[in-house]
Amino acid sequence: MSNLSTSLWSNIRTVQDFPKPGICFFDLTPLFTSDISQLTDALIESIPADKLAAVDSFLAVEARGFVLASLLAQRTGKGLLLVRKAGKLPPPVIGVGYSLEYGVDRLETSAEIEPQKIIIVDDVLATGGTLKAVNELAKKCQHEVLGASVFLDLPDSHANLGLEIWSVLDDKSQPKVAVA
Numbered sequence: 001m002s003n004l005s006t007s008l009w010s011n012i013r014t015v016q017d018f019p020k021p022g023i024c025f026f027d028l029t030p031l032f033t034s035d036i037s038q039l040t041d042a043l044i045e046s047i048p049a050d051k052l053a054a055v056d057s058f059l060a061v062e063a064r065g066f067v068l069a070s071l072l073a074q075r076t077g078k079g080l081l082l083v084r085k086a087g088k089l090p091p092p093v094i095g096v097g098y099s100l101e102y103g104v105d106r107l108e109t110s111a112e113i114e115p116q117k118i119i120i121v122d123d124v125l126a127t128g129g130t131l132k133a134v135n136e137l138a139k140k141c142q143h144e145v146l147g148a149s150v151f152l153d154l155p156d157s158h159a160n161l162g163l164e165i166w167s168v169l170d171d172k173s174q175p176k177v178a179v180a
Contacts, residue, residue: 004042005173007034012152026152028064028123040071043149046166047072047119051146056116057081059109059143061123061134062088068151069121081118083109083134094140098133107133115142125150125165128158135163 011034013027031039044052057079060069066082073080086095086106095108107130120134131148138145147164154171 004038005169007038008042008169009174026124028151031151032067036071039068040075042168043068043072043151044075046168047147047149048166051119051164051166052076054117055119055146057118058149059083059118059120059134059138061107061121061130064123065121068123068149072119072121072149079116081109081113081116083107083137094137096133096137096140099129100127107137109137109141111141113141115144117146118143119146120148120163122148122150124152124154125167126154126157128161131165132161135161 008031011031013030015025015027017023018025055076055078058069058072059081060066060083062082062084069080072078082089084107086108089108089110092111093108094111095106097104097106118138120131120138122131122134125131125148131150135145135148145163147166148161150165150167152169152171153165153167156171
């Protein structure tokens with residue numbers, strides 16, 4: 001395991017049974033208090049150069065995806081589009097409903113954004129429900145989806161989602177903790 005991977009994992013907090021029993025939540029917020037340039041570099045390096053050159057905007061998924069996509073947009077000089085939960089954006093919006101591993105929800109984005117080449121950005125890819133919904137939403141908006149950038153991929157938790165996915169970490173790179 002690389003020093004970078006170990007360093008990033010050391011700033012991720014694992015919370016059992018949150019937000020519901022049986023769910024293991026990976027809290028990335030401690031990463032944001034560490035070297036943010038290291039995090040940005042890792043995100044940039046995970047995305048193929050040709051995709052970074054082609055993208056117009058990063059499509060950020062609420063809420064931690066906002067932080068990650070903002071870092072990417074700032075570093076690359078590209079745009080930032082937002083996907084939010086229902087009722088958080090002023091009309092007109094385009095929306096889709098979707099299922100989570102612990103419930104159902106609705107995502108929306110502005111209906112007034114011209115079609116662009118986008119990369120979807122989110123924090124953790126678990127079952128893929130959110131990413132699948134955002135991909136559907138982007139296509140409803142006539143954006144060209146180049147792929148998805150996630151910080152942490154849990155590949156055993158989801159099937160093939162029909163788009164390229166780039167990640168900084170996956171659960172197989174998590175350091176093993178010795179139990180005494």
